Amino acid sequence: MAVRVQPRQLAFVLPHAESLTRDNFLEGPANAAGLALIDSWPEWPNRIMLLVGPEGSGKSHLAAIWAEQAGARSTSAHALTAAAVPGALATGALVVEDLKSLDFDERALFHLMNLAREDDVSVLITARLPPTTFQIELRDLRSRLRAVPTVSLLPPDDRLLRALIVKFCADRQLAVDETVVNYLATRIERSYAAVRQAVERLDAEALRLGRPVTRALAVELLRQA
Incomplete structure (x- = not known):
């Protein structure tokens, strides 16, 4: 009996423009x-x-x-x-x-x-x-x-870390709710690079699976890390 394998959707990595204006700069004690x-x-x-x-x-x-x-x-x-x-x-x-x-x-x-x-x-x-x-x-x-x-410039505090998650998601036109932000903020390394990497991985995985970015997806992704 032949087993049908569901084809894996490819995620194409596209450039994402970040706004570098004063209005889009996230202020905090760290910066x-x-x-x-x-x-x-x-x-x-x-x-x-x-x-x-x-x-x-x-x-x-x-x-x-x-x-x-x-x-x-x-x-x-x-x-x-x-x-x-x-x-x-x-x-x-x-x-x-x-x-x-x-x-x-x-x-x-x-x-x-x-x-x-x-x-x-x-x-x-x-x-x-x-x-x-x-x-x-x-x-x-x-x-x-x-x-x-x-x-x-210093490492981000908790408030800035959460704001960065929201901003990087917005830069990629990802709709996320507070549960996703809270989950990531309490489980990733407290650094700018870790925030960017987590959002990039979420974006790629959501695109590959054809799923929205949810807390459940974030849990699955960080378990794989």
Whole structure:
């Protein structure tokens, strides 16, 4: 007797646009210092400021808000070259995203920091870890980075964690009720990355099964983790 196997529905991973406006930024004690930094421009204590926080903590969102109000260009630290520095600073403000140890041109960054000071350009650098933890060969660059004022973003508190679950679901046009939010908030790691990963998995599983996102689905999914 032949057994019919139900075909498994494939879940296609599609890009989901996140709104990076000020109105869509979720405020809380964890990111209050970062928001205060953006709001205090152009009265910064230094022309170059560093925004540090874990993955998904809102660094890029805050940088986008500042870039909009300051008319700043944006570049990744990895892509920065010495030749591109003058053009990058041409608007008088620049965002340098995702500075990582051993993943950037030290001479290009040193040139940028010097030229920004000379030309009175505002620069916002984002990183997951403070540069004091980096391996940096150029002694002068190491000294300059240590002198840059740093603003840190903290792990989310309970209120912000729940708000992030709702926001990430809304970004993916997922309808969820309070039971789903409460279940996830009490069972996932208290980090921005864990929230994003949980919502992504819920979205993919709901699409694969052709089911709505419910508490029962969340229970099944986290049991598999």
